[in-house]
Protein backbone atom coordinates (compact mmCIF):
# COMPACT_ATOMS: atom_id res chain seq x y z
CA UNK A 1 0.00 0.00 0.00
CA UNK A 2 1.23 3.50 -0.82
CA UNK A 3 -0.13 6.47 1.08
CA UNK A 4 -0.05 10.10 -0.05
CA UNK A 5 2.24 11.63 2.55
CA UNK A 6 4.44 10.73 5.49
CA UNK A 7 5.94 13.17 8.00
CA UNK A 8 8.87 11.32 9.47
CA UNK A 9 11.14 11.68 12.48
CA UNK A 10 9.37 14.50 14.29
CA UNK A 11 8.07 14.91 17.81
CA UNK A 12 4.30 14.75 17.38
CA UNK A 13 1.90 16.55 19.73
CA UNK A 14 -1.15 14.29 20.12
CA UNK A 15 -4.09 14.47 22.55
CA UNK A 16 -2.32 11.70 24.50
CA UNK A 17 0.89 13.73 24.77
CA UNK A 18 4.13 14.03 22.80
CA UNK A 19 5.28 10.97 20.92
CA UNK A 20 8.03 10.22 18.44
CA UNK A 21 6.16 8.88 15.44
CA UNK A 22 5.66 9.08 11.72
CA UNK A 23 2.41 10.76 10.73
CA UNK A 24 0.73 8.95 7.85
CA UNK A 25 -1.65 10.89 5.62
CA UNK A 26 -3.93 9.63 2.89
CA UNK A 27 -6.90 11.23 1.18
CA UNK A 28 -6.46 14.35 3.31
CA UNK A 29 -6.87 12.42 6.58
CA UNK A 30 -4.47 11.20 9.22
CA UNK A 31 -4.48 7.42 8.75
CA UNK A 32 -1.75 6.38 11.15
CA UNK A 33 0.74 7.40 13.83
CA UNK A 34 3.40 4.73 13.66
CA UNK A 35 6.87 3.85 14.78
CA UNK A 36 9.45 5.19 12.35
CA UNK A 37 10.98 1.77 11.87
CA UNK A 38 7.79 0.54 10.21
CA UNK A 39 8.27 0.57 6.43
CA UNK A 40 5.44 2.51 4.79
CA UNK A 41 5.60 3.70 1.20
CA UNK A 42 4.46 7.25 0.66
CA UNK A 43 4.09 9.41 -2.42
CA UNK A 44 5.90 12.13 -0.54
CA UNK A 45 8.10 11.98 2.56
CA UNK A 46 8.73 15.10 4.63
CA UNK A 47 11.69 14.94 6.97
CA UNK A 48 10.61 16.39 10.33
CA UNK A 49 13.65 15.19 12.29
CA UNK A 50 14.52 17.65 15.02
CA UNK A 51 11.18 19.43 14.51
CA UNK A 52 7.82 19.34 16.21
CA UNK A 53 4.64 18.33 14.37
CA UNK A 54 1.66 20.28 15.69
CA UNK A 55 -2.03 20.53 14.84
CA UNK A 56 -2.87 23.56 12.73
CA UNK A 57 -4.34 26.54 14.57
CA UNK A 58 -8.13 26.91 14.50
CA UNK A 59 -8.49 30.70 14.65
CA UNK A 60 -12.08 31.58 15.57
CA UNK A 61 -11.67 35.38 15.46
CA UNK A 62 -10.43 36.75 12.12
CA UNK A 63 -11.38 39.96 10.31
CA UNK A 64 -10.91 39.27 6.61
CA UNK A 65 -12.42 42.68 5.67
CA UNK A 66 -14.23 41.13 2.67
CA UNK A 67 -16.74 42.22 1.53
CA UNK A 68 -16.63 45.97 1.91
CA UNK A 69 -13.15 46.84 3.13
CA UNK A 70 -10.88 45.13 0.61
CA UNK A 71 -8.47 48.08 0.64
CA UNK A 72 -7.41 46.75 4.07
CA UNK A 73 -7.47 42.99 3.36
CA UNK A 74 -9.46 40.26 1.66
CA UNK A 75 -10.17 36.59 2.21
CA UNK A 76 -7.33 35.40 -0.02
CA UNK A 77 -4.70 37.66 1.58
CA UNK A 78 -5.94 36.64 5.03
CA UNK A 79 -5.69 32.96 4.14
CA UNK A 80 -2.15 33.40 2.79
CA UNK A 81 -1.09 34.84 6.15
CA UNK A 82 -2.91 31.98 7.85
CA UNK A 83 -0.91 29.44 5.87
CA UNK A 84 2.40 31.10 6.81
CA UNK A 85 1.31 31.42 10.44
CA UNK A 86 0.31 27.77 10.89
CA UNK A 87 -3.43 28.53 10.88
CA UNK A 88 -5.43 25.89 9.03
CA UNK A 89 -9.00 27.02 9.79
CA UNK A 90 -10.25 30.59 10.05
CA UNK A 91 -13.58 31.88 11.35
CA UNK A 92 -14.50 35.28 9.90
CA UNK A 93 -16.37 38.06 11.66
CA UNK A 94 -19.58 39.90 10.66
CA UNK A 95 -18.49 43.56 10.76
CA UNK A 96 -18.38 43.83 7.00
CA UNK A 97 -20.28 45.84 4.40
CA UNK A 98 -22.94 44.59 4.18
CA UNK A 99 -22.75 43.15 7.70
CA UNK A 100 -23.22 39.38 7.79
CA UNK A 101 -26.52 38.89 9.60
CA UNK A 102 -28.84 36.92 7.34
CA UNK A 103 -28.95 34.00 4.90
CA UNK A 104 -28.32 36.23 1.89
CA UNK A 105 -25.16 37.89 3.22
CA UNK A 106 -23.90 34.63 4.72
CA UNK A 107 -24.40 32.83 1.41
CA UNK A 108 -22.35 35.53 -0.32
CA UNK A 109 -19.53 35.33 2.24
CA UNK A 110 -19.37 31.52 2.16
CA UNK A 111 -19.21 31.68 -1.63
CA UNK A 112 -16.28 34.11 -1.45
CA UNK A 113 -14.36 31.83 0.93
CA UNK A 114 -14.99 28.78 -1.25
CA UNK A 115 -13.54 30.60 -4.27
CA UNK A 116 -10.52 32.28 -2.69
CA UNK A 117 -9.52 30.82 0.68
CA UNK A 118 -6.42 28.66 0.84
CA UNK A 119 -7.29 27.33 4.30
CA UNK A 120 -10.54 25.93 5.71
CA UNK A 121 -13.09 28.38 7.02
CA UNK A 122 -16.30 29.22 8.78
CA UNK A 123 -17.93 32.54 9.64
CA UNK A 124 -19.56 34.03 12.75
CA UNK A 125 -22.61 36.12 11.70
CA UNK A 126 -24.37 38.66 13.91
CA UNK A 127 -27.69 37.47 15.40
CA UNK A 128 -29.35 40.86 14.93
CA UNK A 129 -32.08 39.59 12.56
CA UNK A 130 -33.89 37.18 14.83
CA UNK A 131 -35.79 35.38 12.09
CA UNK A 132 -32.50 34.42 10.40
CA UNK A 133 -30.69 32.82 13.35
CA UNK A 134 -31.89 29.24 12.92
CA UNK A 135 -31.46 29.27 9.13
CA UNK A 136 -27.83 30.43 9.44
CA UNK A 137 -27.19 27.61 11.91
CA UNK A 138 -28.64 25.19 9.37
CA UNK A 139 -26.15 26.57 6.81
CA UNK A 140 -23.30 25.43 9.05
CA UNK A 141 -22.26 28.33 11.23
CA UNK A 142 -20.87 27.28 14.59
CA UNK A 143 -21.18 30.57 16.46
CA UNK A 144 -22.68 34.06 16.34
CA UNK A 145 -20.94 37.33 17.22
CA UNK A 146 -22.24 40.50 18.83
CA UNK A 147 -20.50 43.72 19.85
CA UNK A 148 -21.85 45.24 23.06
CA UNK A 149 -21.34 48.52 21.25
CA UNK A 150 -23.69 50.53 19.10
CA UNK A 151 -22.52 53.11 16.66
CA UNK A 152 -19.91 55.32 18.26
CA UNK A 153 -19.65 57.70 15.30
CA UNK A 154 -16.84 55.76 13.66
CA UNK A 155 -17.42 53.87 10.44
CA UNK A 156 -15.32 51.10 11.93
CA UNK A 157 -15.08 48.66 13.58
CA UNK A 158 -18.70 48.47 14.75
CA UNK A 159 -21.07 49.13 11.84
CA UNK A 160 -24.83 49.06 12.27
CA UNK A 161 -26.28 45.57 12.33
CA UNK A 162 -23.51 44.05 14.43
CA UNK A 163 -23.97 45.72 17.83
CA UNK A 164 -26.33 45.51 20.83
CA UNK A 165 -25.96 46.62 24.41
CA UNK A 166 -29.58 46.50 25.55
CA UNK A 167 -29.62 43.70 28.13
CA UNK A 168 -33.13 42.58 27.24
CA UNK A 169 -32.23 42.18 23.59
CA UNK A 170 -29.01 40.36 24.51
CA UNK A 171 -31.05 37.90 26.59
CA UNK A 172 -33.48 37.46 23.69
CA UNK A 173 -30.54 36.68 21.37
CA UNK A 174 -29.23 34.15 23.89
CA UNK A 175 -32.62 32.42 24.10
CA UNK A 176 -32.72 32.11 20.32
CA UNK A 177 -29.10 30.97 19.96
CA UNK A 178 -29.50 28.45 22.80
CA UNK A 179 -32.07 26.65 20.62
CA UNK A 180 -29.48 26.16 17.87
CA UNK A 181 -26.91 24.66 20.27
CA UNK A 182 -24.28 26.97 18.83
CA UNK A 183 -22.03 29.38 20.77
CA UNK A 184 -22.50 33.15 21.22
CA UNK A 185 -19.29 35.23 20.93
CA UNK A 186 -19.46 38.52 22.74
CA UNK A 187 -17.24 41.57 22.50
CA UNK A 188 -17.74 42.88 26.04
CA UNK A 189 -18.10 46.63 26.49
CA UNK A 190 -20.13 48.76 28.90
CA UNK A 191 -21.05 51.61 26.64
CA UNK A 192 -22.78 53.77 29.27
CA UNK A 193 -19.69 53.68 31.48
CA UNK A 194 -17.42 54.30 28.53
CA UNK A 195 -19.46 57.31 27.41
CA UNK A 196 -18.87 58.86 30.84
CA UNK A 197 -15.19 57.88 31.11
CA UNK A 198 -14.11 58.86 27.60
CA UNK A 199 -16.18 62.05 27.89
CA UNK A 200 -13.81 63.23 30.61
CA UNK A 201 -10.77 62.66 28.38
CA UNK A 202 -12.32 64.36 25.38
CA UNK A 203 -13.58 67.28 27.47
CA UNK A 204 -10.01 68.10 28.40
CA UNK A 205 -8.85 67.64 24.84
CA UNK A 206 -6.89 64.41 25.32
CA UNK A 207 -7.50 62.62 22.00
CA UNK A 208 -4.14 60.80 21.97
CA UNK A 209 -3.32 57.08 21.92
CA UNK A 210 -2.17 57.34 25.54
CA UNK A 211 -5.46 58.97 26.53
CA UNK A 212 -7.44 56.34 24.64
CA UNK A 213 -5.45 53.49 26.15
CA UNK A 214 -5.87 54.97 29.63
CA UNK A 215 -9.62 55.42 29.18
CA UNK A 216 -10.16 51.80 28.18
CA UNK A 217 -8.09 50.63 31.15
CA UNK A 218 -9.55 53.22 33.56
CA UNK A 219 -10.51 52.20 37.10
CA UNK A 220 -8.89 48.77 36.68
CA UNK A 221 -10.81 48.07 33.49
CA UNK A 222 -14.32 48.68 34.81
CA UNK A 223 -15.88 48.88 31.33
CA UNK A 224 -14.76 45.30 30.63
CA UNK A 225 -15.63 43.93 34.06
CA UNK A 226 -19.23 45.13 34.29
CA UNK A 227 -19.95 43.96 30.74
CA UNK A 228 -18.53 40.51 31.44
CA UNK A 229 -20.48 40.26 34.70
CA UNK A 230 -23.68 40.95 32.74
CA UNK A 231 -22.80 38.39 30.06
CA UNK A 232 -22.06 35.70 32.65
CA UNK A 233 -25.34 36.35 34.46
CA UNK A 234 -27.35 36.31 31.22
CA UNK A 235 -25.61 33.10 30.15
CA UNK A 236 -26.66 31.56 33.45
CA UNK A 237 -30.21 32.85 32.99
CA UNK A 238 -30.55 31.56 29.41
CA UNK A 239 -28.39 28.45 29.29
CA UNK A 240 -26.83 29.84 26.10
CA UNK A 241 -23.18 28.80 25.58
CA UNK A 242 -21.18 32.04 25.48
CA UNK A 243 -17.65 32.89 24.42
CA UNK A 244 -16.04 36.11 25.62
CA UNK A 245 -13.51 37.91 23.43
CA UNK A 246 -10.64 40.21 24.44
CA UNK A 247 -10.01 38.95 28.00
CA UNK A 248 -7.57 41.32 29.69
CA UNK A 249 -8.48 42.23 33.28
CA UNK A 250 -7.66 40.32 36.46
CA UNK A 251 -11.14 40.74 37.85
CA UNK A 252 -12.94 39.45 34.75
CA UNK A 253 -10.64 36.43 34.47
CA UNK A 254 -11.47 35.62 38.10
CA UNK A 255 -15.18 36.05 37.27
CA UNK A 256 -14.93 33.56 34.40
CA UNK A 257 -13.05 31.13 36.64
CA UNK A 258 -15.88 31.31 39.21
CA UNK A 259 -18.57 31.01 36.51
CA UNK A 260 -16.96 27.86 35.13
CA UNK A 261 -16.76 26.39 38.62
CA UNK A 262 -20.47 27.13 39.01
CA UNK A 263 -21.25 25.19 35.83
CA UNK A 264 -22.01 28.08 33.47
CA UNK A 265 -21.19 27.20 29.85
CA UNK A 266 -18.63 29.94 29.20
CA UNK A 267 -15.43 29.92 27.20
CA UNK A 268 -13.13 32.85 26.60
CA UNK A 269 -10.21 33.95 24.49
CA UNK A 270 -7.03 35.98 24.58
CA UNK A 271 -5.97 37.82 21.43
CA UNK A 272 -2.37 38.33 20.37
CA UNK A 273 -2.00 41.86 21.66
CA UNK A 274 -2.89 41.07 25.30
CA UNK A 275 0.13 38.85 26.07
CA UNK A 276 2.50 40.34 23.49
CA UNK A 277 1.64 43.99 22.70
CA UNK A 278 -0.02 45.75 25.58
CA UNK A 279 2.58 47.32 27.87
CA UNK A 280 2.61 51.05 28.45
CA UNK A 281 5.88 51.09 26.53
CA UNK A 282 4.09 49.50 23.54
CA UNK A 283 1.39 52.17 23.69
CA UNK A 284 3.95 54.99 23.85
CA UNK A 285 6.14 53.62 21.08
CA UNK A 286 3.49 52.38 18.64
CA UNK A 287 0.58 54.69 19.43
CA UNK A 288 -2.39 53.83 17.16
CA UNK A 289 -0.49 50.86 15.68
CA UNK A 290 -0.53 49.00 19.00
CA UNK A 291 -4.37 48.66 18.91
CA UNK A 292 -4.41 50.58 21.39
CA UNK A 293 -5.51 48.78 24.51
CA UNK A 294 -3.21 49.04 27.46
CA UNK A 295 -3.16 45.97 29.69
CA UNK A 296 -1.50 46.98 32.95
CA UNK A 297 0.89 44.40 34.45
CA UNK A 298 -1.77 43.08 36.84
CA UNK A 299 -4.01 42.23 33.88
CA UNK A 300 -1.24 40.81 31.69
CA UNK A 301 -0.07 38.58 34.54
CA UNK A 302 -3.65 37.36 35.00
CA UNK A 303 -3.87 36.68 31.25
CA UNK A 304 -0.76 34.49 31.35
CA UNK A 305 -1.96 32.75 34.52
CA UNK A 306 -5.32 32.05 32.86
CA UNK A 307 -3.63 30.73 29.72
CA UNK A 308 -1.52 28.38 31.84
CA UNK A 309 -4.28 27.12 34.18
CA UNK A 310 -6.96 26.74 31.48
CA UNK A 311 -9.33 29.52 32.58
CA UNK A 312 -8.53 31.00 29.18
CA UNK A 313 -9.73 28.38 26.71
CA UNK A 314 -8.65 29.78 23.39
CA UNK A 315 -5.99 31.93 21.77
CA UNK A 316 -7.39 33.51 18.62
CA UNK A 317 -5.80 36.29 16.68
CA UNK A 318 -8.48 38.99 16.35
CA UNK A 319 -6.54 39.76 13.17
CA UNK A 320 -7.72 43.31 12.40
CA UNK A 321 -5.69 45.06 9.70
CA UNK A 322 -5.98 48.74 8.78
CA UNK A 323 -3.90 50.82 6.39
CA UNK A 324 -1.11 53.07 7.64
CA UNK A 325 -3.15 56.06 6.49
CA UNK A 326 -6.07 54.96 8.67
CA UNK A 327 -3.69 54.53 11.60
CA UNK A 328 -1.66 57.72 11.28
CA UNK A 329 -4.66 59.93 12.12
CA UNK A 330 -4.68 58.29 15.56
CA UNK A 331 -1.61 60.12 16.82
CA UNK A 332 -3.74 63.25 17.25
CA UNK A 333 -7.31 61.94 16.88
CA UNK A 334 -7.30 58.49 18.41
CA UNK A 335 -11.07 58.41 18.97
CA UNK A 336 -11.56 58.76 15.20
CA UNK A 337 -8.95 56.13 14.36
CA UNK A 338 -9.80 52.62 13.21
CA UNK A 339 -8.76 50.33 16.06
CA UNK A 340 -7.42 46.83 15.69
CA UNK A 341 -4.07 45.47 14.60
CA UNK A 342 -3.04 42.59 12.31
CA UNK A 343 -1.84 39.37 13.94
CA UNK A 344 -2.80 36.09 12.25
CA UNK A 345 0.63 35.63 10.65
CA UNK A 346 2.54 35.74 13.94
CA UNK A 347 0.39 34.58 16.87
CA UNK A 348 1.28 30.86 16.73
CA UNK A 349 5.05 31.57 16.38
CA UNK A 350 4.89 34.10 19.25
CA UNK A 351 3.24 31.47 21.45
CA UNK A 352 5.89 28.89 20.49
CA UNK A 353 8.56 31.44 21.37
CA UNK A 354 6.85 31.83 24.76
CA UNK A 355 7.24 28.06 25.20
CA UNK A 356 10.97 28.46 24.65
CA UNK A 357 11.00 31.26 27.22
CA UNK A 358 9.40 28.93 29.77
CA UNK A 359 6.22 30.99 30.07
CA UNK A 360 3.86 28.18 29.05
CA UNK A 361 4.09 24.52 28.04
CA UNK A 362 3.81 23.32 24.46
CA UNK A 363 0.85 21.13 25.48
CA UNK A 364 -0.99 24.21 26.75
CA UNK A 365 -0.30 26.15 23.55
CA UNK A 366 -1.70 23.28 21.47
CA UNK A 367 -4.80 23.23 23.67
CA UNK A 368 -5.27 27.01 23.31
CA UNK A 369 -4.84 27.23 19.54
CA UNK A 370 -6.24 23.87 18.38
CA UNK A 371 -7.89 21.51 20.88
CA UNK A 372 -10.21 23.92 22.67
CA UNK A 373 -11.38 25.94 19.66
CA UNK A 374 -12.14 22.70 17.80
CA UNK A 375 -14.03 21.31 20.79
CA UNK A 376 -16.05 24.43 21.51
CA UNK A 377 -16.78 25.39 17.90
CA UNK A 378 -18.12 21.99 16.91
CA UNK A 379 -15.15 20.64 14.98
CA UNK A 380 -13.70 18.04 17.34
CA UNK A 381 -12.97 14.79 15.53
CA UNK A 382 -12.08 16.47 12.25
CA UNK A 383 -10.04 19.49 13.40
CA UNK A 384 -7.79 20.52 16.26
CA UNK A 385 -5.82 17.35 16.94
CA UNK A 386 -3.32 14.97 15.47
CA UNK A 387 -5.27 11.74 15.76
CA UNK A 388 -6.25 8.98 13.36
CA UNK A 389 -9.37 9.90 11.40
CA UNK A 390 -8.91 13.66 11.73
CA UNK A 391 -8.16 16.01 8.87
CA UNK A 392 -4.42 16.23 8.18
CA UNK A 393 -4.16 19.89 9.26
CA UNK A 394 -0.53 19.87 10.29
CA UNK A 395 2.27 22.26 11.13
CA UNK A 396 5.97 21.42 11.13
CA UNK A 397 7.77 23.86 13.42
CA UNK A 398 11.43 24.38 14.19
CA UNK A 399 11.62 25.32 17.87
CA UNK A 400 15.30 26.27 17.59
CA UNK A 401 15.20 28.66 14.64
CA UNK A 402 15.82 32.29 15.55
CA UNK A 403 14.50 35.05 13.29
CA UNK A 404 13.27 38.61 13.33
CA UNK A 405 9.74 39.66 12.41
CA UNK A 406 9.86 42.46 9.85
CA UNK A 407 7.43 44.53 7.78
CA UNK A 408 9.10 43.13 4.63
CA UNK A 409 7.70 39.66 5.41
CA UNK A 410 4.12 40.83 5.98
CA UNK A 411 1.59 39.31 3.58
CA UNK A 412 -1.28 41.46 4.80
CA UNK A 413 -2.51 44.03 2.32
CA UNK A 414 -1.93 46.64 5.04
CA UNK A 415 1.82 46.03 4.70
CA UNK A 416 2.87 46.43 8.32
CA UNK A 417 3.06 44.51 11.58
CA UNK A 418 3.25 45.93 15.10
CA UNK A 419 5.91 43.27 15.75
CA UNK A 420 8.39 44.69 13.22
CA UNK A 421 11.87 44.26 14.69
CA UNK A 422 10.95 41.65 17.30
CA UNK A 423 13.28 38.63 17.41
CA UNK A 424 11.78 35.27 18.32
CA UNK A 425 12.94 31.68 18.49
CA UNK A 426 10.48 29.24 16.83
CA UNK A 427 9.61 29.17 13.18
CA UNK A 428 6.86 27.51 11.20
CA UNK A 429 8.47 25.54 8.37
CA UNK A 430 5.44 23.93 6.73
CA UNK A 431 1.67 23.99 6.95
CA UNK A 432 -0.68 21.35 5.55
CA UNK A 433 -4.45 21.67 5.13
CA UNK A 434 -6.15 18.28 4.68
CA UNK A 435 -2.84 16.81 3.58
CA UNK A 436 -2.13 19.50 0.99
CA UNK A 437 0.95 21.62 1.63
CA UNK A 438 -0.14 25.27 1.65
CA UNK A 439 3.12 26.73 2.96
CA UNK A 440 6.64 25.36 2.68
CA UNK A 441 10.22 26.34 1.83
CA UNK A 442 9.32 29.95 2.58
CA UNK A 443 6.56 30.09 -0.05
CA UNK A 444 2.79 30.10 0.05
CA UNK A 445 1.91 27.27 -2.31
CA UNK A 446 -1.72 26.71 -1.40
CA UNK A 447 -4.25 27.41 -4.11
CA UNK A 448 -7.19 29.78 -3.63
CA UNK A 449 -10.29 27.62 -3.47
CA UNK A 450 -8.60 24.80 -1.57
CA UNK A 451 -10.39 25.90 1.60
CA UNK A 452 -13.62 24.15 2.58
CA UNK A 453 -16.36 24.95 5.05
CA UNK A 454 -15.42 23.48 8.44
CA UNK A 455 -18.66 22.63 10.20
CA UNK A 456 -20.27 20.13 12.53
CA UNK A 457 -23.21 19.92 10.13
CA UNK A 458 -21.30 17.90 7.54
Ligand SMILES: [Zn+2]
Pocket residue numbers: 061063093318320
Ligand atom coordinates in the same frame (compact mmCIF):
# COMPACT_ATOMS: atom_id res chain seq x y z
ZN1 LIG B 1 -12.35 41.37 16.55
